[in-house]
Amino acid sequence: MKIVYFLTNYPYYSETFVAEEIQQLHTAGHEVVVCNFxxxxREQDGLSEKVLNNTKNPVLLLLATLSNLVRRKSLFFSIKTWRYLFACVSKRPDFFLKYVYxxxxxxxxxxxxxxxxxxxxISHFLFKSTLAGKFICDSLETKYHIRLHTKRSLYPDFVLRDILNSSSAITAESRDVGDFYEEFLNKPNSIKVIRQSINLERLAEIRDEANSLKKVNLIAIGRLVKKKGFGLLIKAIAKCEGNVQKSINLSIYGDGPLEEELRNIICNNGLQSVxxxxxxYExxxxxxxxxxxxxxxxxxxELKNDIDGVPTVIAEAMAVKTPVLATPIAGIEEMVIHQKTGFISPANNVEGLAEVLSGLVVDGNLRNRVVEQAFEKVSLEYRLTLAEEIGINT
Structure with a gap:
């Protein structure tokens, strides 16, 4: 099917949904032409659709009018054209020059x-281009489809009724807008709702691209000592694939004897911005x-002479609904149950930590899947305090 769009100032005044609608028609195998008033x-260069432009040349306008007058098809000399335009200008005098042109x-x-x-x-909006499109379609005996977006019309009621009722189909981008125009129709309940066109597949790609570039804020808290594994963590980040690494923002809170060593690991791996x-901190x-x-x-x-217990910060993270990635040292697995209340990576294993960490950085849904169960666990298991226990036993 060959379809013409009646539009004003194309592509400037054509919203993104119109461009997407045209692209969807192309994909469906239709040929689209834009009648640009x-x-x-220059922005029209490279477009897949053909554009029929207006002209500023008065000679060309005059020749077209005279040619159509000879053929008895002139819209300029149509009584209906003048009647409708006079009514429209009476309603909106500020549009006088535009209607004359x-x-x-x-x-x-x-x-x-x-x-x-x-x-x-096809015409979008009840503006000048839709009225011009109606005149042309009536003259050429071509069906036209109107797309309604707002409750705003430039036309007097009798013009609006004629435009709507002589169309082959009417669709609105919302039920509210459709219902507003139903009272103008001879045949009620004939306006269907078809939303504005968007490219869901492309938007999904853009979302994924944005997520891949979005900074993921990682945090580690504790004394800067060997058993905390911060050196191993920094080396694991260094092994993360490029785009994953670029999306990481790791903040390590704490002080201790390994501060200078950790700074060197950061610099040696070029992770100063990561x-x-x-x-x-207080x-x-x-x-x-x-x-x-x-x-x-x-x-x-796990060190021969020094091993971590269950860091309090794990429970604190669960209480504030921040997901946890930990290693299975001491009793940590009692709190962090893999993929239920948190995530576990192999201990003393740079590559293993890098792999698990990369998956969690990329997949925010996976990260957040555990927070509610973790919150329930910490709420249950940390409700009984030592003070309460002492009180119970005295």
């Missing part, structure tokens, strides 16, 4: 559309940072 502009260019535009042998016309040693500020983070990492390692 203003003139050529439309009047003088109607025959020129009609001749271009006639050569295309169109099967169907990993920051934040130093010591506990309330620390908890706020924890609550605002996307993932807490507890990369504890």
């Amino acid at each position: 203003t003139w050529y502009k 439309m009047l003088f260019s109607l025959d020129f535009m009609q001749n271009q559309v006639e050569k295309e042998k169109i099967n169907l016309a 990993v920051t040693l934040k130093g010591m 506990h309330t500020q620390l908890m706020k940072a924890l609550a605002e983070s996307d993932l807490l990492i507890v990369p504890s390692v």
